[in-house]
Amino acid sequence: MGSLYNRVADQLQGLIQDGVYRDGDRLPGVRVLSRQFGVSISTILQAHQTLEGRGFLEPRERSGYFVRRPRRPLAELTMSQGRARPVPASARDMALDLCSDAHKSLIPLARAVPHPDFLPVRQIQQATLWAARHGLEALDYAYPGKTVYRRQIAQRMTALGCLVAPDDIIATNGAQEAIIFALRAVTEPGDIVAVESPSYPGILQALEVVGLQVLEIPCHPTDGMSLEGLQLALEQWPVKACLTVTNHSNPMGARMSDQRKQALVTMLADAGVPLIEDDIYGDLQFEGERPRPAKAFDRTGQVIYCSSFSKTISPGLRLGWMIPGRFLPQARQQKYFSNLATATIPQLAVARMLEQGSYDRYLRTVRPRYKEALVRMRAAVAEAFPEGTAVSDPQGGFVLWVQMPAGVSATQLYHQAWDEGINIAPGPMFSTSDKYENCLRLNGANPWSDTVAGAIRRLGERATQLAREAP
Amino acid sequence: MGSLYNRVADQLQGLIQDGVYRDGDRLPGVRVLSRQFGVSISTILQAHQTLEGRGFLEPRERSGYFVRRPRRPLAELTMSQGRARPVPASARDMALDLCSDAHKSLIPLARAVPHPDFLPVRQIQQATLWAARHGLEALDYAYPGKTVYRRQIAQRMTALGCLVAPDDIIATNGAQEAIIFALRAVTEPGDIVAVESPSYPGILQALEVVGLQVLEIPCHPTDGMSLEGLQLALEQWPVKACLTVTNHSNPMGARMSDQRKQALVTMLADAGVPLIEDDIYGDLQFEGERPRPAKAFDRTGQVIYCSSFSKTISPGLRLGWMIPGRFLPQARQQKYFSNLATATIPQLAVARMLEQGSYDRYLRTVRPRYKEALVRMRAAVAEAFPEGTAVSDPQGGFVLWVQMPAGVSATQLYHQAWDEGINIAPGPMFSTSDKYENCLRLNGANPWSDTVAGAIRRLGERATQLAREAP
Structure with a gap:
């Protein structure tokens, strides 16, 4: 389109x-x-x-x-490396820096959070006004979720090939909480969980909070988690769950094909290992049909689907949902014991947006804008960064994964950039190892401006300098 | 007043x-x-x-x-018994029944949730409309809480003798989440936590989720947790935290005096044991000045204060806060890793209600209404229940603790009542032992009606029958 x-x-x-x-x-x-x-x-x-x-x-x-052809062609992004053995999950301090007050004055290329320009602020406002006028007669605990909200989610999931009823769904405070409940529902502290590598820092944080060991599985830059790598891991280790972002993963931007999703679900079902699927970027595919989740291929109830509206409508809503399959009782208990219910007003407002079609209308306008934003940022990186740099080419979402030449330290670049008022997410944030030391993630969800263009240029200059000094 | x-x-x-x-x-x-x-x-x-x-x-x-004098004078509520040794926390199935769909058709005397008649629904509505019109320009993650909200909380806490700045405060999804973060901040799974007995089921659930051992400390029906009992426990066991509701506890309705609060804080500080204070009912004191929290006597930063607006403004907001004292970094990390932030819209709306004074105006009208509701329900229980029944006489909040004669089973009464369409909270829900088998909690936050009066009468008849059959 x-x-x-x-x-x-x-x-x-x-x-x-x-x-x-x-x-x-x-x-x-x-x-x-x-x-x-x-x-x-x-x-x-x-x-x-x-x-x-x-x-x-x-x-x-x-x-x-x-x-004016971009100065040089981009290198090919390579297959990521997994980690040979499970290690205790531990998120990096830099992940906490992302939420410090200091970062707010920086050019925000680090967090995977859209600039308000990309968000349907007017529609949220209208839906909230509607909810305040019509829905607040009884602000009781909405446990395990307001029915109007869960009915809309059930309809959307059914359209994606997941036949679920409202009662199969739990409203959560974003996908992060859904992932944590999923992990607690199927693991004990100390258990091993297989995740894609590089991995969204929130996933490493969730694993740390629950006290799990993480086993990083290699990933293909466009196809997602290596099924061969996963199969090997399942044979070698007592893996208790597998956690992956199936559509437009963060940070690599990979999207599994339907065929690979089906193979993944079957492999895990055969091994008796639950799959925790994080699908927060699926709605932001740039073109063509919205990709199906792996949950659509679930025949045993072993897939726990997690998603949210944080990347689409707005993170401040703190509204997500989970479909725990056969782990529904455990997940419901986690929700009830942990914080009883999810706030009612955001559920009413989002249900209204879904029902009225304003969410779908918004998606139609924002998808090409994200595509354009990433194409532009990709070109700017190609122009500015040192020779041998590779950049991901996602078909959805709004982040880019930049792989600089070996020996260029993204951690050094991160500190230099911070001093220059630019915030980036260095590769080590996305792993428990140091293997992404030459990588960084950039947030493309900012209106293109001289400021952003200048920031990319300066990052490129710094990186080029670091490449020259590299051993 | x-x-x-x-x-x-x-x-x-x-x-x-x-x-x-x-x-x-x-x-x-x-x-x-x-x-x-x-x-x-x-x-x-x-x-x-x-x-x-x-x-x-x-x-x-x-x-x-x-x-017409009530048929017989009420018996004296006795001091509760603690538990001699720590046991793994485990909440009762009945606690989960409280949130089942089935309970919604019952007369709601079980849950400590106010009927909407007691809630400032119109004020929430107005504040939400205001927030939607003026506050939604950037619905970003409000981590660790919207400043407007935390500033209002800081002002209120300062007025109660707790000198805190907005940055000392974390916005949470209700007090339940605050308690869980507090527990995770100061304990490891398997640690022993001292709690009051009988204890709010949500506290036992929180302890179970975190994997802790619970040590129940006896409580006086009006003075709260026994300091002698606690001292003994501290000497005998490696207690890692103490958790108590200081003002108008649930279910007993006890309120610690300032003197006892100070003694509690000092005793725990001397022992190096953090105090987790739950103060959700403090604003609902019927008469006189709002009681001070134990946090007001904290000189070492060892008190973690937890509260929410679930019992005052509305549970569906899912809005609370915590003041973690010297455990601020740990608590902030818990919040960030667990679900990043609390929903923005409820924070904006509540900040507005606090700022405009509509919260305080509402409190002034609802306090005498709760008093009246409890006096009425207490009289009805005195009238209907068997001889030897004692009922708590709280000076705030909206629940009653009913102690029937020994041998009368509240669990049996619970099942019989359920069959008759009445929902009550039987004593065993409030402990890890069976020692409150003859007790139950009643929710007084319902408009008095023939239905409610009839329910109390029928409960009394059933209880009287059970008393006759008792061994």
């Missing part, structure tokens, strides 16, 4: 990448292109601006647009 | 209890009483209705009001 000018921009970019237009070429005039593509002149002008943002065009005063 | 007619009713009741008016006496006419008390006739009529509700007056057609 996407807008018309984006499609034109994609086609023009293709022509540049295919060498039809070369570096330094002057692009045909707007009237010519308008006729050629059969679109209006203003659409061509918008496409030009888009390609300028992506780093493929350069305007020269009074002379029109000139082609 | 309280309204004029309530004061007149109290005085009249005193005259009856002192024997000035005896059982069967006809009360002087309204004009006489109006002159005697120096109040209007309508005030006298309201006082009559109040005393009728309390069971001290009986109207006879065309003849006025007659005195």
Whole structure:
């Protein structure tokens, strides 16, 4: 899908990448292109601006647009490495820095939190006003979730191939809480849990809180967790659960195919190991049909599905849900004993947004915007970072995983950037080992601006300098 | 304080209890009483209705009001027994029944949840509307709590003698979550925690979730946790924390004096044992000044204060707070790792209610209503339950603790009541032992009605029958 000018921009970019237009070429005039593509002149002008943002065009005063291929092609992101043995989970101090007050004055390229410009603030507001006017007659504990909310979730999940009833669902304070309840429902402290590597820091934090051992499984940059690696781990270790982000993983941006999801579910069912699925980015796929969750292939009730609206509607709602399958009684008890229920007002407001269709309308507008944001940031990284840098190419979500040449320390870059007022998430945050020392994650969910462009440029300069000094 | 007619009713009741008016006496006419008390006739009529509700007056057609002393005086509530040794915490299944869908069709005398009639629903609504209009520009994670909310809490706590800054406070999903974070901050699984006995089931659930051992300390029905019992426990066992509800405890309704609070804090500080204070009922003291928390006597930062608005504004907000003292870093990490933050909208709405004074105005109206509700329910229990029954006489909150004669099983009564459509909380829910088998807790936060009156009557009949059959 996407807008018309984006499609034109994609086609023009293709022509540049295919060498039809070369570096330094002057692009045909707007009237010519308008006729050629059969679109209006203003659409061509918008496409030009888009390609300028992506780093493929350069305007020269009074002379029109000139082609400018990004300085060098990006390297290939490599398959990540797993960890040979389980180790106690322990999140990094840097993960806590993410929530310190100090970070608020920095350019926010670290946290996977969308800038309010990308969020449906007006729709939340309207839905909250509606909820306040119509839904507050009895603000009792909404345990295990308001029915209006759970009914909407059940409808959406059913549309994705997961046939669930409202009573199969528990409302949670975000996906983080759902993951923790899932872990507590199926493990004892000290147990081994297999996770993808690199892994979202919140997952490592959850494992630490529950007192578990983490076994990192290698991941393919676009296909997700290595099934061969997982199979090996299951044979070697008494793994008690497997935890993975199936769609547009954070930080790598991988998306498992349906076939691989099915294979994953079957492999784990055969081994009697529950799968904890985190699907918070699935709704943010850029194009085509929303990918199915692994839960859609669950025949034994062993998949515990976790998700939330933190990445789509807004993190401040603290509203997620879980579908615990055959672990429903344990998960319900976790919820009740831990904090009784999830706040009622956000549930009423989100149920309203789902029911009225404003959530789906919002998704249709935000998906191409995230795509554009990542294309632009990717081009800027390609332009600025040292040779040999690879960048992920996710088909959804809003984060980029940057792999710098070996020997370049993201931790050093992190500290240097902090001093310059830029916040990034260095690779070691995403693992219990130091193997991502040359990697970092960037948040693409910021409006593109001179500030952000300048920050990427400065990061690139610093990284280039570090590459020169590297042993 | 309280309204004029309530004061007149109290005085009249005193005259009856002192024997000035005896059982069967006809009360002087309204004009006489109006002159005697120096109040209007309508005030006298309201006082009559109040005393009728309390069971001290009986109207006879065309003849006025007659005195009717409750059938027999209540027995004295005895000091509770502690438990000789720590045992693994384990909540009862009946506690989970409280949140089952089935209970919703029953007369709700079990849960300590106010009927919406007692809640400031209109004020929440207005504050939520205000928050939706003015506060939603950035619905980011409010970690560790919205500043507007924490500033209001800091002001209130300071007024209670706890000098804290907004940054000393963490917003939580109710007090339950605060208690769990407090426990996790100061204990390891398997550690021993001293709690009051009988104890709020949520506390036993929290201890179970965290995997702790519970040591029950005896309690005085009005003075709270026995300091002698606690001292003994500290000498005998490696107690790692002490957890108590200092003001209007649930279920016993005890309130520690300032002197005892100070002694408690000092004793625990000397022993190096943190105190986890749960103060959710403090704002609901019926008369006089709001009691101080034990935290006001904390000189070492060893008191972790936990509270919420679940019993005052509404449980569905899921909004509480904690002041972790010197355990602030640990508690902050618990919050961040467990669910990142507490929902923003309830924080904005409650901050507004606190700032605008509507919370305090609401408290002024609801306190005498709770007093009246408990006086009435207490009289009804005295009237209906078998001889030898004792009932707590709390000075705040809205629950009653009923101690039936030894041998009468509250568990049996619970099941019989359930079959009759009445939900009560039997004594064993409040302990890890069976020592409260003859006790039950009643929720007084229901509008008085024929249904509620009838339920108490039927409970009394059943209990009387059980007393007859008792060995």
